[in-house]
Amino acid sequence: MFFEGSEKKANIIIDVKQLSLLDDIADDFWLALVQCCNAKILSTIENDDCKAFLLSESSLFVWHDRLLILTCGNTRLVHSVEYFIQHMGMNKILQITYQRKNEYFAHAQLSSFGDDIALLRQHVDGKAFRFGELDGHHNYIFHQDNSFQVSGEDKSYELIAYQICQKASKKLTTVGLKSHEIRKFLQLDRLLAGFILDDFVFEPFGYSINAIKGMQYLTIHITPQANSSYVSIQANINLIALAPEFLTILAPKSIDILSFNEFEFSELTQQYIPQEYISKSLFQQHLSNNDLVCFANYIQPQTIFSQAELLDIQGQRHAL
Amino acid sequence: MFFEGSEKKANIIIDVKQLSLLDDIADDFWLALVQCCNAKILSTIENDDCKAFLLSESSLFVWHDRLLILTCGNTRLVHSVEYFIQHMGMNKILQITYQRKNEYFAHAQLSSFGDDIALLRQHVDGKAFRFGELDGHHNYIFHQDNSFQVSGEDKSYELIAYQICQKASKKLTTVGLKSHEIRKFLQLDRLLAGFILDDFVFEPFGYSINAIKGMQYLTIHITPQANSSYVSIQANINLIALAPEFLTILAPKSIDILSFNEFEFSELTQQYIPQEYISKSLFQQHLSNNDLVCFANYIQPQTIFSQAELLDIQGQRHAL
Numbered sequence: 001m002f003f004e005g006s007e008k009k010a011n012i013i014i015d016v017k018q019l020s021l022l023d024d025i026a027d028d029f030w031l032a033l034v035q036c037c038n039a040k041i042l043s044t045i046e047n048d049d050c051k052a053f054l055l056s057e058s059s060l061f062v063w064h065d066r067l068l069i070l071t072c073g074n075t076r077l078v079h080s081v082e083y084f085i086q087h088m089g090m091n092k093i094l095q096i097t098y099q100r101k102n103e104y105f106a107h108a109q110l111s112s113f114g115d116d117i118a119l120l121r122q123h124v125d126g127k128a129f130r131f132g133e134l135d136g137h138h139n140y141i142f143h144q145d146n147s148f149q150v151s152g153e154d155k156s157y158e159l160i161a162y163q164i165c166q167k168a169s170k171k172l173t174t175v176g177l178k179s180h181e182i183r184k185f186l187q188l189d190r191l192l193a194g195f196i197l198d199d200f201v202f203e204p205f206g207y208s209i210n211a212i213k214g215m216q217y218l219t220i221h222i223t224p225q226a227n228s229s230y231v232s233i234q235a236n237i238n239l240i241a242l243a244p245e246f247l248t249i250l251a252p253k254s255i256d257i258l259s260f261n262e263f264e265f266s267e268l269t270q271q272y273i274p275q276e277y278i279s280k281s282l283f284q285q286h287l288s289n290n291d292l293v294c295f296a297n298y299i300q301p302q303t304i305f306s307q308a309e310l311l312d313i314q315g316q317r318h319a320l
Numbered sequence: 321m322f323f324e325g326s327e328k329k330a331n332i333i334i335d336v337k338q339l340s341l342l343d344d345i346a347d348d349f350w351l352a353l354v355q356c357c358n359a360k361i362l363s364t365i366e367n368d369d370c371k372a373f374l375l376s377e378s379s380l381f382v383w384h385d386r387l388l389i390l391t392c393g394n395t396r397l398v399h400s401v402e403y404f405i406q407h408m409g410m411n412k413i414l415q416i417t418y419q420r421k422n423e424y425f426a427h428a429q430l431s432s433f434g435d436d437i438a439l440l441r442q443h444v445d446g447k448a449f450r451f452g453e454l455d456g457h458h459n460y461i462f463h464q465d466n467s468f469q470v471s472g473e474d475k476s477y478e479l480i481a482y483q484i485c486q487k488a489s490k491k492l493t494t495v496g497l498k499s500h501e502i503r504k505f506l507q508l509d510r511l512l513a514g515f516i517l518d519d520f521v522f523e524p525f526g527y528s529i530n531a532i533k534g535m536q537y538l539t540i541h542i543t544p545q546a547n548s549s550y551v552s553i554q555a556n557i558n559l560i561a562l563a564p565e566f567l568t569i570l571a572p573k574s575i576d577i578l579s580f581n582e583f584e585f586s587e588l589t590q591q592y593i594p595q596e597y598i599s600k601s602l603f604q605q606h607l608s609n610n611d612l613v614c615f616a617n618y619i620q621p622q623t624i625f626s627q628a629e630l631l632d633i634q635g636q637r638h639a640l
Contacts, residue, residue: 104454106426117631129628134424134548135457135482135574136619140631162455228454254455278598278621285628293628299456299619301598308449308605308613311437311460 002105003206005223005230006160007058007070008077008116009099012084013148014065018092021064023051029087034060036083037075045198045212052210052217054198059210059219070234072221074109078116085123095150095289096124097143101160101256102132104228113140131283131295137162137256138281139295149290150261157239158258161231164224165251172224173205182207182222186249191242192218227309240268247274254280257296265294276300322425323526325543325550326480327378327390328397328436329419332404333468334385338412341384343371349407354380356403357395365518365532372530372537374518379530379539390554392541394429398436405443415470415609416444417463421480421576422452424548433460451603451615457482457576458601459615469610470581477559478578481551484544485571492544493525502527502542506569511562512538547629560588567594574600577616585614596620 014022023046030053031041040056053060057075061068067084071077081098098120100113117128126145132138137160164172171177171185179199183189188197192211195218199209207222218235231250233239240257247255255277259265265284277298284294334342343366350373351361360376373380378390387404391397401418418440420433437448444464452458484492491497491505499519503509508517512531515538519529527542538555551570553559560577567575575597579585585604597618604614 102455107429107432109427112427114631128631130631131628133483133573135422137455141628163453253453278619279623280600280619280621282622282625283628284625294625295628299598299600301600302602303599305602305604305614308451308461308603308615311448311450 002228003223003225004073004103004105004108005221005228005232006101006103007072007221007232008075009068009070009234010077010081011095011097012067012081012093013095013150014088015092015094016065019088022067023062023064025062030060030062033080033083034069034071036079037071037077039071039075042200043198045196045210047196047212047214049215050212050217052198052212052219054200054208054210058208058221061210061212061217061219063215068217070219070221070232072223072232076110076116078111078119082119082123090123093144094148095144095146096120096126097141097289097291099142100140102136102138104230117142127288129285129287129293131258131285131293132281132297136281137254137297139256139258141287141293143287143289143291145288152261152263152290152292154260155238155262156236156260157234157262158256159233159239159243159246160256160258161233161246161250161252162229162255163227163253164229164231166226168250169224169226169229172207172222173226175204177201177205179207183209186220187245188220191245238262238268240265240272243272244274253302254297254299257294257298259294261292262294263292265296269296273298322548323543323545324393324423324425324428325541325548325552326421326423327392327541327552328395329388329390329554330397330401331415331417332387332401332413333415333470334408335412335414336385339408342387343382343384345382350380350382353400353403354389354391356399357391357397359391359395362520363518365516365530367516367532367534369535370532370537372518372532372539374520374528374530378528378541381530381532381537381539383535388537390539390541390552392543392552396430396436398431398439402439402443410443413464414468415464415466416440416446417461417609417611419462420460422456422458424550437462447608449605449607449613451578451605451613452601452617456601457574457617459576459578461607461613463607463609463611465608472581472583472610472612474611475558475579475581476556477554477580477582478576479553479559479563479566480576480578481553481566481570481572482549482575483547483573484549484551486546488570489544489546489549492527492542493546495524497521497525499527503529506540507565508540511565558582558588560585560592563592564594567597573622574617574619577614577618579614581612582614583612589616593618
């Protein structure tokens with residue numbers, strides 16, 4: 001059994017002069033929106049600035065003038081974006097970005113990035129880019145191409161850990177593990193002091209948490225299975241500075257860092273990414289919507305032979 | 321437009337006491353066999369020990385007691401293997417191995433490795449392994465699990481170059497390039513002195529060459545398109561020792577080395593792989609058919625930002 005941890009992600013900014021505040025919209029709308037990609041709402045937290053929905057496949061955050069949705073597994077997030085466009089009207093939308101990563105099991109996905117943007121382009125003029133090599137980790141980013149300019153203050157970060165160490169994978173696949181044990185293992189109560197937290201432990205394993213504090217958010221989604229492990233940490237607080245904390249606990253073989261509008265990307269990665277990680281990919285692009293996107297993939301060099309993985313009859317990893 | 325360079329590969333060893341020599345079989349049989357995976361025979365060379373067919377998608381080599389077939393693109397090589405089994409009978413087959421790599425465009429393939437071995441396992445008891453991380457370069461290898469033991473003398477090698485340098489990609493995508501120009505660029509007349517050569521330049525670009533000398537073979541298949549470039553060099557002569565020659569010309573960002581029964585793998589890679597390449601993956605397994613398989617993936621660390629790739633409406637690279 002495998003689970004595709006890697007997420008699709010959409011950001012939409014609306015014109016609040018033309019539309020009521022997004023976080024005033026009744027939950028039924030969001031319920032229908034997430035249903036479009038076959039996800040469900042598990043729980044909700046909110047503060048004055050933000051409403052955060054924990055989904056059966058990842059997360060939805062809604063602020064006054066924008067939303068962020070990420071969904072993993074075999075969801076077709078683009079259908080949720082289409083639902084939003086059809087119900088709100090493109091004239092009230094200032095900017096859409098749609099993003100997708102390399103997948104562990106690309107052949108099992110219901111669509112490719114190309115399929116998704118062909119659909120989006122029926123509604124939105126936009127440009128698409130790939131950050132990273134096709135034969136390695138990469139991010140596809142599509143953005144609406146209009147006169148809207150994203151503020152340089154709109155910073156966001158992704159820290160993705162692949163192939164976490166055996167100790168972390170074993171801990172996070174423990175049968176009957178409780179959410180407070182995972183919070184403790186990841187030291188989240190300390191790292192996210194002052195945040196409202198909402199988390200969920202999946203069967204047979206897997207963990208999601210949403211955290212909000214004012215306008216700030218941080219969300220973690222864990223697919224802990226050895227050999228296809230994927231830990232996604234996404235936030236609008238500086239995750240490069242937090243990287244050492246997470247890397248110490250997870251000790252992944254490979255990490256991706258993606259940032260929007262972090263102008264000190266090189267200095268920060270140099271300061272905070274441990275020396276044992278070597279930069280395999282390094283991409284940067286200033287998009288015409290004014291987003292500065294930086295992407296880096298790091299690996300830990302291997303000097304000792306590992307054993308090959310014995311596979312079962314479906315070509316998947318033998319059960320533990 | 322994209323082309324999937326990465327190959328599927330099958331090795332079959334037969335019992336010559338029960339069957340006439342494979343290379344005595346009429347070409348009609350091989351024509352039908354390669355048709356099963358939608359490939360065609362373009363040309364043939366032979367010597368006393370080996371017949372080598374250049375295919376529309378890669379190569380077929382036939383010796384007295386064995387065959388090696390590799391096919392790229394969207395071929396379903398497993399159907400050719402099934403054809404061989406059905407026409408020869410499993411009782412005359414001593415050993416089958418079937419191999420598949422990570423693909424650039426896995427979502428565009430007609431089957432996954434899991435699908436392929438599910439089909440093979442209807443005819444053959446076997447074991448399957450993955451060499452390499454799921455989120456990086458890897459090789460799947462399925463082998464028949466019987467009493468047959470492969471000889472330690474049966475050495476073979478693969479040297480795969482990904483993301484070749486701009487200069488090499490540009491040269492190899494030159495319109496109207498002739499085969500003798502490619503041989504000269506790769507210095508093949510010098511490196512393959514004494515071999516019988518058979519090569520083909522594809523439209524719009526792409527190049528294949530088969531080379532044989534006694535029992536020895538070497539075959540090269542080039543998909544030169546920038547960003548999905550793939551140069552596969554496969555042989556039963558020592559490609560690790562030849563690696564510096566090819567790496568100087570192609571300067572790829574990443575290379576894979578795979579060997580069967582090379583007992584000096586560590587020493588050879590240490591001696592011949594240039595220092596600028598860092599070992600990202602290193603896997604070794606002694607299979608129950610006595611094959612010792614080693615796999616390594618190397619990368620060139622990146623320290624300078626590259627620009628993201630602008631994609632066209634299908635999510636593919638913009639035309640040159």
